[in-house]
Amino acid sequence: MKSRLFPGLLLLALAAPAAGEVIHQERSLYRDITVEQNGPRRCLIFNVHRGDRNQTCIDLNEPERLVFSYTRMSFAGLLLTPEPASILVAGLGGGSIPMTFSDLFPDARIDVIEIDPAVVSVAKDFFLFEETANMRVYVNDARVFIKRAGLEARKYDYIVLDAFTGDYIPEHLLTREFLEEVRQILNPDGVLVANTFSTSRLYDHESVTYQRVWNEFYNFKLPTSGNRIIITRIGALPPRGDLTGAARRLAERVEKYDIPLLEYPARMSTRVDWDMSRRMLTDQYSPGNLLRD
Amino acid sequence: MAKAAVLSSPLPRPVVASVAFVSGFCIMTVEMLGARIMAPYFGGSVSVWGSIITVFMLALALGYLFGGRLSMRSPNALVFASFYVSAALFSLPIILFADAIMRPIFLAVEDARYGSLLASVVMFSVPTTLLGMISPYSVRLLVEREEHSGQMAGLLFFVSTIGSAAGTLGTSFYFVLWFEVNRILWGAVTALLIAAAIILVAGYMRGSLGLRVRGHEI
Numbered sequence: 001m002k003s004r005l006f007p008g009l010l011l012l013a014l015a016a017p018a019a020g021e022v023i024h025q026e027r028s029l030y031r032d033i034t035v036e037q038n039g040p041r042r043c044l045i046f047n048v049h050r051g052d053r054n055q056t057c058i059d060l061n062e063p064e065r066l067v068f069s070y071t072r073m074s075f076a077g078l079l080l081t082p083e084p085a086s087i088l089v090a091g092l093g094g095g096s097i098p099m100t101f102s103d104l105f106p107d108a109r110i111d112v113i114e115i116d117p118a119v120v121s122v123a124k125d126f127f128l129f130e131e132t133a134n135m136r137v138y139v140n141d142a143r144v145f146i147k148r149a150g151l152e153a154r155k156y157d158y159i160v161l162d163a164f165t166g167d168y169i170p171e172h173l174l175t176r177e178f179l180e181e182v183r184q185i186l187n188p189d190g191v192l193v194a195n196t197f198s199t200s201r202l203y204d205h206e207s208v209t210y211q212r213v214w215n216e217f218y219n220f221k222l223p224t225s226g227n228r229i230i231i232t233r234i235g236a237l238p239p240r241g242d243l244t245g246a247a248r249r250l251a252e253r254v255e256k257y258d259i260p261l262l263e264y265p266a267r268m269s270t271r272v273d274w275d276m277s278r279r280m281l282t283d284q285y286s287p288g289n290l291l292r293d
Numbered sequence: 294m295a296k297a298a299v300l301s302s303p304l305p306r307p308v309v310a311s312v313a314f315v316s317g318f319c320i321m322t323v324e325m326l327g328a329r330i331m332a333p334y335f336g337g338s339v340s341v342w343g344s345i346i347t348v349f350m351l352a353l354a355l356g357y358l359f360g361g362r363l364s365m366r367s368p369n370a371l372v373f374a375s376f377y378v379s380a381a382l383f384s385l386p387i388i389l390f391a392d393a394i395m396r397p398i399f400l401a402v403e404d405a406r407y408g409s410l411l412a413s414v415v416m417f418s419v420p421t422t423l424l425g426m427i428s429p430y431s432v433r434l435l436v437e438r439e440e441h442s443g444q445m446a447g448l449l450f451f452v453s454t455i456g457s458a459a460g461t462l463g464t465s466f467y468f469v470l471w472f473e474v475n476r477i478l479w480g481a482v483t484a485l486l487i488a489a490a491i492i493l494v495a496g497y498m499r500g501s502l503g504l505r506v507r508g509h510e511i
Contacts, residue, residue, distance in 0.1 A: 140336070141337060142336075143332065143336050143337070144335060147334070147399070151400070171332070171337070172333055172337055283333050284473035284474045284475060285473045286469075287470045
């Protein structure tokens with residue numbers, strides 16, 4: 001009772017001051033999309049009715065700064081793979097993550113998958129997102145795109161799975177079989193960064209599933225964010241000292257995006273803090289939307 | 294001789310109503326799981342749902358037509374039960390060969406919309422057509438007098454649609470949380486076979502199996 005009430009109140013408290021002027025609203029096939037402007041800050045919000053969920057915000061005065069903690073956390077994979085030549089981002093949102101990659105690594109090939117064509121046009125019209133010669137958006141389901149990439153033996157150095165936000169959880173992107181397909185398109189020295197659920201029963205189920213496919217992973221959480229980022233790769237994970245060294249080498253390059261890379265290694269843990277007896281998610285068993293409370 | 298003239302029902306009304314409920318239930322259970330079965334190959338986009346619903350609607354439409362036509366020739370329990378048995382048998386490929394069916398389609402058809410449409414046709418059209426045949430045939434089994442035909446059709450559609458609602462809710466709210474997809478499908482197959490067995494037993498007791506053994510109707 002107490003634990004159910006509290007997040008609701010917290011959400012209300014956070015949502016109230018964030019309310020700004022609605023500058024765009026549309027109902028796409030998948031969700032309600034709202035763009036809100038509050039001073040220089042412009043936010044993309046999915047599904048306003050069930051409590052505001054800011055998907056992406058940008059500061060129009062300093063558009064390269066990443067406003068959200070979890071967006072910044074998506075770059076922690078650089079500690080394992082500092083110079084990716086090919087990058088795959090599943091889930092466009094406002095486009096902050098791919099644009100930051102494009103800015104950081106102009107020569108890298110960046111593929112972005114987004115299921116909702118309306119999100120692509122909103123990102124372009126309101127969030128300064130642009131496709132470039134090296135960065136393309138594919139309007140497709142991530143599962144279909146990744147399965148086909150695997151068949152065509154395409155591989156990536158850096159994969160970000162960020163398709164799990166908004167109201168509906170795409171259950172076919174949580175399963176063991178999907179993660180095995182992702183593994184197939186990851187280069188041996190590449191890194192996988194997955195933005196996942198940190199609350200609800202899903203946390204346990206997802207952890208069990210990731211552990212089954214990847215053996216071990218960094219569980220990356222920050223007190224400033226409700227998200228849990230899973231970071232892993234095909235081989236064994238490096239010792240923490242390597243991460244600290246990499247953070248020191250890279251910190252300056254990512255400073256302009258507000259990514260506090262030096263703080264990250266201490267927050268990346270391999271400790272098991274989930275219920276290991278939970279059932280693994282598979283294509284046969286994946287009731288993600290029923291496990292979210 | 295008078296036997297053919299009087300429209301005596303070959304099956305007790307509660308039996309027809311219960312098995313119609315089962316068929317409605319199973320249609321929607323398979324339909325709800327269809328999206329889950331196809332997502333690994335064709336994704337979770339709206340078009341996948343579109344494919345599934347289109348194929349189910351077309352298959353049911355054909356089933357209504359065929360079932361109605363078959364009901365004109367001495368409706369009996371044996372033919373009625375055979376719809377259930379064959380629907381159960383033709384559902385087995387969904388359980389046993391789903392990957393073998395979808396993989397070549399995924400490879401051959403680049404566009405996930407048409408891929409999912411084709412996969413739906415291959416996996417779902419036959420069992421759904423067979424299940425669709427049940428409705429008009431059941432109406433014929435229930436009708437004893439002309440003036441009651443509308444009422445019986447109403448009763449039948451009521452029961453089978455309530456079954457569909459229950460199948461939809463049960464599958465999407467609970468079964469997927471408790472069981473693996475294939476186990477739920479095995480449950481539907483078993484339910485169809487049990488329905489067939491009930492029809493045969495009830496038909497045997499009424500002598501309405503539509504068979505003649507040494508001059509006696511059984």
